[in-house]
Amino acid sequence: MRVKAATFDIGGVLYSDDAFKRAIFSALNQLTSVSQESFDQIYLAHLKSQSGSLRSKLCEAFLGSLDKKSELMAIANKEWLFNDNDQYQDGKDCLIKLKQAGLKIGIIANQPKVAADRLKQDGLFELIDFLGISAIVGFEKPDPAFFKLAIKELSLPAQEIIHIGNRIDTDVNPAKALGMKTVWVRRGEANPDPSKDDLAAADITVSDLKSLPELINAL
Incomplete structure (x- = not known):
């Protein structure tokens, strides 16, 4: 057909996809302190797993829980620009x-x-x-x-x-x-x-x- x-x-x-990567990294660093190296480790592991939500994984890894996920994405969405x-x-x-x-x-x-x-x-x-x-x-x-x-x-x-x-x-x-x-x-x-x-x-x-x-x- x-x-x-x-x-x-x-x-x-x-x-x-670098636009989102820049935005979420910046957003994380407005809520806490995240090094590029530690961020890249989570990011690469996510790409290899091809499962689950990157946003959730970043929240849990750097913010301790999903409680601030909405706040994180609200910040990231403002900077998510191509x-x-x-x-x-x-x-x-x-x-x-x-x-x-x-x-x-x-x-x-x-x-x-x-x-x-x-x-x-x-x-x-x-x-x-x-x-x-x-x-x-x-x-x-x-x-x-x-x-x-x-x-x-x-x-x-x-x-x-x-x-x-x-x-x-x-x-x-x-x-x-x-x-x-x-x-x-x-x-x-x-x-x-x-x-x-x-x-x-x-x-x-x-x-x-x-x-x-x-x-x-x-x-």
């Missing part, structure tokens, strides 16, 4: 090529509301048919309801939609469970040491988006 729509994560796919260097140019090029090929474009991303402003600033917003930003729609991945909303709004069967993300646990697995095709992008918060199962989990596995339109067309 031919792919007629593509949904994209934002962090690690269209923009660097700069010009964070945008992956191959992401924009990929969106344009897929749109020109007649595909609908969706976003399924755990991001603050200001991410929409950045998409507008960089000329991506006009390419998007469904804007699924967690802070706007009220769902967070891997909640199946988030993916179901995208399927509904794109008005296509799940089998005709391909989801593109950089996490197995929050992107590939929940999309597959609903019958969507999947792409695993191995950058950003992707597991740096993937297993054979990880490498075989998605329909397409890539390290960037340069050849993705052609790979999708060949499915």
Whole structure:
């Protein structure tokens, strides 16, 4: 069945995950004192585990419990901003090529509301048919309801939609469970040491988006 729509994560796919990493590190240091080395240890261990919430792990490691998680994220969300260097140019090029090929474009991303402003600033917003930003729609991945909303709004069967993300646990697995095709992008918060199962989990596995339109067309 031919792919007629593509949904994209934002962090690690269209923009660097460094924006969130900078924001959460700064937020932690406004609540306590955290060294870059100790932060990086938790961060890397999380990437390798590909399970659970990084935000919760950081709270428990540096703030002692989850009691201040809401406060931490309120601070982080104010600083969770993409700069010009964070945008992956191959992401924009990929969106344009897929749109020109007649595909609908969706976003399924755990991001603050200001991410929409950045998409507008960089000329991506006009390419998007469904804007699924967690802070706007009220769902967070891997909640199946988030993916179901995208399927509904794109008005296509799940089998005709391909989801593109950089996490197995929050992107590939929940999309597959609903019958969507999947792409695993191995950058950003992707597991740096993937297993054979990880490498075989998605329909397409890539390290960037340069050849993705052609790979999708060949499915």
